[in-house]
Amino acid sequence: QVQLVESGGGLVQAGGSLRLSCAASERTASSYTMAWFRQGPGKEREFVGGINRSDDTLYARSVKGRFTISRDNAKNTVSLQMNTLKPEDTAVYYCAARSGFIVYTGINEYPYWGQGTQVTVSS
Helix, strand or coil: CCCEEEECCEEEECCCCEEEEEEECCCHHHHCEEEEEEECCCCCCEEEEEECCCCCEEECCCCECCEEEEEECCCCEEEEEECCCCHHHCEEEEEEEECCCCCCCCHHHCCEECCCEEEEEEC
């Protein structure tokens, strides 16, 4: 059973940075495609970015150039570095995993999810 646990959320001012981490069970982070999604207040869950086992990455247009996904295979973690944060980035951020190679943007493509971590950006 794949288990994912996010950490690193919090409150930050606009323009600031946060780094989220997703700790995965077994060798999930090194062999699975990992992704980050977010769900803002009153909004649907949306794709933020993802990375496959070849370290190919894909980002949503709204975060490209500000957010970076990376993987630490030794620690079996995937991180989301978020810079130049905006109030509209406020959301619960979720880590997700799938066993295939392609980084899909749809939530239904990911069978494994973490519990989420809150990110709040104040203006």
